[in-house]
Amino acid sequence: MSRQPPARPRGARSQRTRSTSRFRGWLRHHRAMSLDSARRLLQAPLASLLTMLAIAIALVLPAALWLALDSARLLDAELDESATLTVYLSHGIDEAQAGRIDEAVDAQEGVARTQLISSAEGMAEFQQALGLNDALGRLEHNPLPASIVVVPVDPAPKAVRHLAGELETLSGVDEVRLDLAWLERLRHLAELGSRLALALGVLFGLGVLLVVGNTIRLAVESRRQEIEVVMLIGATHAFVRRPFLYSGAWYGLGGGLLACGLLGLGNQWLATPVSALAASYGATFSLPRLGPEGSATLLLCSTLLGWLGAWIAVSRHLAEVRPR
Amino acid sequence: MILFEHVGKRYGGRFEALANIDFRVQRGEMVFLTGHSGAGKSSLLRLIMLLERPTRGRVLVAGHDIGRLHPSQVPFYRRQIGVVFQDHQLLVDRSIFHNVALPLEIRGVEPREAARRVRAALDKVGLLHREKALPIELSGGEQQRVGIARAVVNKPSLLLADEPTGNLDPQLSADIMALFEDFNRIGTTVMIASHDLALIARLRHRVLRLREGRLIADEEAA
């Protein structure tokens, strides 16, 4: 039944103009549908805003957790560098002996570098840190032993523990201290956190799909007659889906923008107490921000989720409409 | 143009809406499909539109077995058929112009060319002056003419109509039928389901009579 146009001498060229005009028609429909779906969203501003807010809320929690983990990872990298051991020398060891022990420690396998702290230097540091100049200044004997700070080649807990055992056997060494337990704990916490963030991300991503899917399902329901008519007169599934996919993408984008805004607000809301808390530990720590890259990722994800939710909702409907 | 070979259609596996239907419609013919309500007229048209698939036999349109069309080809097949419904199926939230433009929009026809063709189709059915109106502002007969304009705006080679005059008074019905005859005169194959026996008798075209899903008569044009 295809109504073949009469054969033309320039068949190839007419073929090309036909396919470019089809492409233009396709582009035109995309443009029309993106605008049309945006207009429909704006026609019911409150309902659209509520949908976007629901999406935003679903996105904020995993995004915030992800941000927190990101800063924890930065902290972790710093901690790796500070995975040092402190070798305390026995009492009564003089400076020359301490220097020889330091050389021996430095020569040990697995030691990157060392720093010898004489008992006097140790005392000075101690006094400074505690602000107790006067109290300790009155002590007759310096109670602090000399110590050597050792930076290991391999900061992994197992390697550090092994190195500590080796160093403990050196003569003149009283004790080797390493603060691994809390470091390990922190690492486990970070691992837990990242798994939690992933699980929440998946869960809340599904939430976004459901929110958008349900909204689009209602939109499809309200335009059912239109869909049936256009399919009767030869609309492809892609044509029918298009306006709804754009609606879904708009919802997702709007939700993502709101989520960015909420994260920014949360940041401001928490910034003062957090920096005060950090200051009380003598540290400077500022809450992580989403930044342009993070915002772009969030917006992309939310838009894609909206699009996907719409796709699922419309496809389910189209399967019903298709004549058997 | 249309060939039915031993076509049967059962709904739900039991009820036989059509049984052993055999007929052929030539290109450029105008045919009425008649019978009481429930005789199977709509079912037969739905088979041609691929809204249903036959449970037995084959339907060929323009030489192609439409049962073998891949689902992705179905939209393109439908674009070559103009369909007019009893309840006209206009989109209530679009103007007459945009309703008629719908098939062209689906095909991605360039807007200026589309506007030209829409106006030509509306002119043909005498409704050019109402292009900005909404369907609800039109009378039943006018709405049906908009439905016809939409069906022919693509210049289909086959025009199907299911009870196009079902809700109209005799004068309006005659006008609508005259429109179909006009399209037939320029070469369109036309198939109209109707139970308006008096009107059909006056028009002297070929008539296929259905009763309880069987083809009981095939009366050639007088």
Ligand SMILES: Nc1ncnc2c1ncn2[C@@H]1O[C@H](COP(=O)(O)OP(=O)(O)O)[C@@H](O)[C@H]1O
């Ligand atoms: N989708 C359907 N499911 C079940 N039965 C149907 C369906 N469509 C039509 N029928 C039945 O098939 C018979 C023929 O219907 P139809 O083709 O609509 O007849 P007509 O258009 O001549 O009135 C009727 O008895 C009707 O109840």
Ligand SMILES: [Mg+2]
């Ligand atoms: Mg019927």
